[in-house]
Amino acid sequence: MKPAWFLSVTLLLPPSVAVAQTAGDSTGAAGLGWVAERFPVGETLTYDAKFGFIKLGRAMMKVMPPDTVRDELTTHFRFLLEANLAGVYRMRDQFDSWVGADDFHSRRYIQEKNEGGRQWTDAYEIFPDSGVYWQQGVDTAQVASDNPLDDTAFFYFVRTLDLEPGDSLAFDNYFRPDRNPVVVRVLRRDTIDVPAGRFPTIVIQPIIKGGLFDGNKNGRMWLSDDDRRLIVQMKTKLAFGTITMRLINIVDPREEDTALRQAGRASRD
Secondary structure, eight states, rough: OOOOOHOOOOOOOOOHHHOGGGGGGOOOOOTHHHHHHSOTTEEEEEEEETTTTEEEEEEEEEEEEEEEEEEEEEEEEEEEEEEEEETTTEEEEEOOOOEEEETTOOOEEEEEETTEEEEEEEEEEEEEEEEEEEETOOOSSSEEEEBOOOHHHHHHHHHGGGOOOOOOOEOOOOGGGGGGOOEEEEEEEEEEEEEEEEEEEEEEEOOOOOOOTTTOOOOOOEEETTTTTOEEEEEEEEEEEEEEEEEEEEOOOOHHHHHHHHHHHHHHO
């Protein structure tokens, strides 16, 4: 039997984004909703992780197969970071987010962490319609922000935004109100070389209290300056120092589908 916190209960897209995402008014990606159309199942971004010139490990962002949460169709996002600092400090952090297939509001968020030999899990059930969330190990519901998002969902949410250098955006939609606002500062355009290739990018400084970019003045994200808004590079501070994650591989089902269709047409010709 699932614990009461899991069974009992309910995490923002600002109005401007809700209007901009016209695909949200219809169902796409074979009935999986506009979120899956924007972020297709199987999209996988793999990164190396370095501490200065020392290779620490890898990171990965992946769109997992669709799932249901409390009978609602959701898109499942995963962020994984693994690091090993000369055998002295090891970590494996996995962050899973389930968001509504059409409204992009968080329904469930699970953090599984193993850092320096210490392991723990933080799990949340989020109810956007009721405006509350339940945390594993806590017997009472807590107030959630409107139109809630969690840390992993924010990685994908920022990819939907129109970003221009000089912009400073603040959002009050992190599911835990005490950690708002989430701030996104758009710093500049830049072209960078990473193992996956050369990318024109938009550089942003995200600030999420209690997350990877909490109080990190040097934290940066480089997003590809195109429609995909791939996260090409990230720089953030962890317990042992600042690490850089550089994109080394892209799996994009849309490109694979296009290649298959082109191959099919060529074979018919």
